[in-house]
Amino acid sequence: MRSQLQRHGNRRPSAPPPPSLPLSRRLQGTPNFSLSPRVSFNPHPLVLNPVLRGQELEFIHRSCSTVGYRPNVFSTTLSHLIATDCGHLILPFLSIRDRIKEKVEGFFGCEFELFVEFTGLISWCKGAYIGWHSDDNRPYLEHRDFAAVCYLNNHEEHFKGGLFRFKDGGPSFVTPVAGDVLMYTADIRNIHSVDEVLDGERLTLTLWFTRNNEHDEDAKLISLLSQRLLNCEVETLKFCFPSPPPDNMYWFSHDQFGFDIRNARLNILGFQLFSSCNGADSSSDPLELLSKPLRLGRGDEIFHKEFANGLHALQVVQFYYWKAPLISAARRKTEGNIKPRQPFVTEKKGVSKLDLPCDHQIVKRVLGHTCEMSDYSFSWDDFDLAIEMWEEYVKSLHRDLIVLLPYWVSNQSIFFVNPSELQKCDI
Template sequence: MTESDHPRLILNNFLSPDLCKELEFIHKSSSTIGYRQNVFSTTLSHLIATNSPHLILPFIPIREKLKEKVEEFFGCEFELVIEFTGLISWTKGASIGWHSDDNRPYLKQRDYAAVCYLNSYGVDFGGGLFHFQDGEPSTFVPMAGDVLIYTADSRNVHSVEEITDGQRITLTLWFSRDKSHDEDIKLISFLTNRSYDINDTSLSRYLPLPASQNMYWFPPEQSSTYHSGFDIRCARLHVLGYELYPSNSSSLVDVRSSRDFSDILLEPLRLARENELVDREFANILHLLQVVQFYQWKATTSQMAESKKVSFKVVPISASQQDNIRCLKLELIKDQNLAEILFGYGTCGESLEHDWAYFSSIVDLWEAYTSKLWHNMVLNLPIWIANQSLFYEPSCGSCTSLT
């Protein structure tokens, strides 16, 4: 067989390091339980549904450029639509056997696939290598920013090794010739279900709103009883060394009698670390998680600003507050060991040294970043609606970097 019998394309360093980190930030602050064991996903429709439609903006230039690359390489210019876009993380124990991406009847519309790696094999995760059954390369060993493109049919039957450590994070797109499966039309329909006022300057316009609780509880089969497992949002905070404290401590007393702790995550929360508590409210668990993950993103890049004076109070935690924090943690992360296995850094990295002064400045930086994306999204929306297609308007300012 020749190379043309198994058409595939590798693009090294297609995504810039900071863009990889930006998409990782979006995923770790927004993901829900995924489609198979130990897999977590973030779709564009989910971002819209949780009042974070502005977070789809960084994806748009990537989608455009990848679609161009697929059409050019496979000789199908102007024939394709984007059928699916999603961020997917595979954690310890996740794997998939030999298959082609269209081998299920409800996925027959998929013609091509693009897998963009946001982190690196051997550095951020172990295992998880991508193998092709036939043709070359037979194994793809990715570094952050690399892209693998292939036909989603029997010519490119493939498998993914079991993850042994860390988290393998990818941006995955599927392309189709069937225009009835155009993802853009569906996304624009979701976006037009609510109104956006360009003159709205309130913080609430872009504060995330959590989806239903069972979308965040792992394993999903425990979501109806919450007898074991953990809330993935709380688990991500836990492995970074942060804890939650309800702004209204009396609400904790109320839920202790009803044993329904999930409602607390929809209410204002404060952030605790070691023996210190921040005297600042965050609207809900997703708001808090976005800020913390934004801190992780910016603190691991060269964009780290000089620390400023802390703009909020950081106070010692009292014994009663510590008890409430411990109680809430036990209810929301019943299996701390499993949470640390799936989300902990282990040998694939280390938690950052915390700096309250820098964290304080990050809260303001997150608001500026989010406000800019939201503003640009609102400016682009009428154009998207008119054309029934998501595309990037340079006049609205750059939000991504492709190499």
């Protein structure tokens, strides 16, 4: 444990980072993992499979994503999670991030030289594409040395189109398979494109790596976390409720139409949002009401509990569908022993449905069928249990984050170790 912490703490060079090594030197040595059978050996790129399971990251993205940097693209960055009081949700990224970084360093022969420049979840929806380019093709991107694209869902099963193509060398294209990781140099030796997505939502975890420690994302993230969390109470649930940023970050424009992606992701799963605001507040802009306390409805039934805001409601709903098999199994074990809770009300007095623009046909064309969870029959009893599980999930992550943050500040490096083990270490 001590050596693990020291490795993270000591990897920051006090001198300027070393110059980029020639490709021949970076490729010396034999990597300690297997090549995918879908590609023959090539100095770059490399496809590894399978490396990760991404259900938790998919839950985070569908709960927290905003409009992305390109048309028809959604993104979830670590800095965005921190800025919306969901900093605890960066923890599920960390072990995956470290594993991929080690594999990139091992394959390209640059052990302990790299810093993570960017970590983010990116989904490409119907109509998204990008032409031939390298990942360092702008002056503000010249520091990028390597890239890794981690696929979180399957081509043809969850989306159509969206193949990753290389202009020169092999493989000529990569078919996305959940769990696979594609690694390549970020320069002109790996000019590539992505075909237009024809249907569904193509989801990836994307990372860029640099030798230039001035572009290390850890220092920026630690600063953001320190500003928001160092003086907070460990056990206070309110610190785990998401705080929405400006509404325009969730507004998806499509031709002459548009929709709020928070509301759209709820609607496509069969939920509606209701406000308990009265009087003058009820006539406010419905988008503004998404940042205020809300209730969820489904059909003619309205759930009896109130949510802090629309993001809170969306996060719990996505958690419910992520954990649906586990929740259903837990309920079956207790059937007959526990009376149904009936955790809903049928009367709509004192509440009003949020009248948000949402063309369901456009939403389905953009988001595709991947948001529909028809395999699981909905139960308010299960949903009530999901809220309890979500609260314990976020509180547990928050406790771990509060324990880890001082070590991150001390080492100026973000890493994950079991917090209970830290208390045994004399650092």
